[in-house]
Amino acid sequence: MRGIISAAGYLPHWRLQRDAITQVLGSSAGKGQRSVASYDEDSLTMAVDAGRRALGAAASANPAALWFCTTSPTYAEKTNATIAHAALRLGPEVIAADAGSGLRGPAAALRSALHSTDPAVLVLTGDVRTGPAGSVDEKDGGDAGAAVLVGAASADSGVAVIAEYLGGASATREFLDRWRSPGEARTRSWEDRFGEQRYGDLAAQAWEAGLKDAGLQLDQLDKVALVGPRPRASAALAKKLGAAGVEVIDSLASSVGFTGAAHPLLMLTSLIEQSQPGQVIALLAMADGADVFFFRVTDQVSGDSGTAAGVTVADQLDDADNTLLYSKYLAWRGVLPVQPPNRPEPARMSAAAAERRLDWKYGFVGSKDHESGALHLPPARVSFEGGNIDDMEPAPMADVAATVATFTVDSLAYSPSPPVVFAVCDFVGGGRLPVELTDVRPADVTIGMTVEMTFRRLNTADEIANYFWKARPVRGQGTAPVRGQHTEREQLEKTEQD
């Protein structure tokens, strides 16, 4: 049985109310809100956050490949996926590559993963949707990350699937609907009705072929997610589904927005999270063609945390800061240039130094002295307790919660979004790191508050994106730290050695 082993969505903490745009620009930006990536987030960091959740829920599965999809990549020429590969601490034998920069990447990567013979394939997606002030992508877009771990159920390795793949189909035909040159902020589009009709035709074509491939009749379906940049394109199909008693789930348009390359897997995650064991579900993704995927949800799905990934998409809808100013949003996206602090900008990181400390910088792995147990963040060769040399083991800390011992707010330090909120964080079970906080308002920080680590983009210098970890408040009940699969594996290895 092949299908989805785990799935997770990541919604950033911030929401922009559409009427905040209306108030500034005059013309209506519509109702509801959109999700907004913080100034230190990008397509990669959001994909990593989702990927950590998906892997955390599937401790015994080992992906052989990682495919990353976005329309807002950090790099051209350089592969982005290898950064996620490092942050997720995947092994060197795992291929990591970008699945193109178009909106259809996620569907292609999902299809490829479902048709692969690899025991497991991780598909990561993330997107930051923006454009000039007042643009469709600003109003109707949203920012998110999503991850699915695809693979085969195996009793031997203890891997189960939460949704069994039943079949699917694709339909492709070149037509010009929406386009953007690399490096441009603005996405242009042809007349709406042209794209809507083309997508409508392609969706119908893929749908019929998919049903046939899966051996399904329409009335066997329970829930469907329809995903695409043209919401009206699938109106005819939605009507047909509705008439047949098939539920079309909420597209998140009013609460999150269309999250581009993240949306197909975000919706697939949401779909699975809303489903009960035995239900048949479908994802229809329209992006320069149409791709449909049919699944049967297995009894591995249970309770509130449908995907077993800890935090559901629904959890994150409620757990957000809804008061982001439009001016802040514009500044974060670089649409509104603001005066930076009069401090030297950060120097670019050294590629060689970063590579030497790969596990620290990207994986947040410290070291632990065998004799004293003293935790060292960053990792050290000589213990500050006892002074032993080279007697340390790796200490993966990304999934360990911490407590704020003391903190400060620094208005003078350089930051892409001052002030810097900074805290001395003491990790549960030992270890301390003075580190920047994120996704928090200065007034809300207290000594003793619980924080968790998150992978962020600290700054960019010489076009080099500098990634490292920050701490953010633990919010909601679903956010209890989950141990990553590598921790488990290392513990296993350690037990075997002992």
Place this chain on the structure above:
Amino acid sequence: MASHGIKDQVAIIGMGCTQFKEHWDRSTDDLLIDAVTDTLASAGVEKDQVDAWWLGTAQSGMSGVTLAAPLKLQNKPVTRVENYCATGSEALRQACYAVASGAYDIAAAVGVEKVKDSGYQGLNAFPIPTDGTQRTLTAAGMFSLVAPAYADKYGIDPNELRRTLARIASKNHSNGAKNERAQFRREMSVDSICAMPAVAGMLSVFDCAGVADGAAAAIVVRAADAYKYTDKPIFVKALAMVAGNGSGLADPEFDYTHFDECEAAGKDAYAQAGITNPRTELAMAEVHDCFTPTELVLMEDLGFSARGEAWKDVEAGAFDLHGDLPINTDGGLKSFGHPVGASGLRMLFECWLQLRHEAPEERQIDTADRGLALTHNLGGYPGDMVSFVGIWGNRLG
């Protein structure tokens, strides 16, 4: 294995110190020439009589050539040293050891920093290539962590501590107002300091040291030779230095209310000098008041106040100009700014004036009964710093 010190083996026979300010019209070379010229005149020696030189500068130049070239020294050894904000004291420490060893008869220590050419406020470290994971907080931000931790540990209302910190700044401003070499010469009331907006934690810009250019220098000889040059030499009683191992950043035991490196350097210095009660034996101390919480905590680290009591001693005026133990009688970093390479020698210059009874009348303290002064530097951040403590005396024994 022991720190023996070189008590009474070496003496300072001449010193000079430029005005500390925004020297837009003075280069690093100019500042070095001015400070060295004044210092040689003070000692009554010629440039060529100095056998060896140590130059302290953190960022204004590299190698001994930075000093040898502007002074046109002829075939002399010049060593450039750097040790964070203790750089100036470190240059002096090396010069003293060189003379004590017998290697040279006359040595000079010079400190300089040209901070104001960067185009930015504050001190700016030159970038060493890294993996990009380093903290980006300012020094003000890092030291601002001390105030809430101290208030919490000793149960002090943060508003009360805010006033105590302002009192430290106000005292140093008051002393600096009496010093023609100081960058800031305006008295500041506690109320006006408390009214300033916070920039880092509870600290306002008036809790931070100023930023200035400056240079200072000293000539050292063997103690036995000192009276050939001056009838009021200043004897080296102790030179202590600790480079911390940074464990405070990683060790949850560290609580941000004390600086271990400073405490250790102080203890070593007192042992070298034979001091058992610094509060009553010292006539004065120049300490590294980079931020007001730093000076507060140093009163405890250096043994002037019991743990948790410094804030009360500050409030009682113990460290005022004519208090029990005057601290930063020249105005401190608060009034002088902090040209990194020069600050340690600037502190010693104040001790030189006070112990020789040559300070201007309005800030001269009584050194008849107590003839010992202390200088202290730290560099780095809480939990991760270097510290220097020197003790100086106006008589042998």
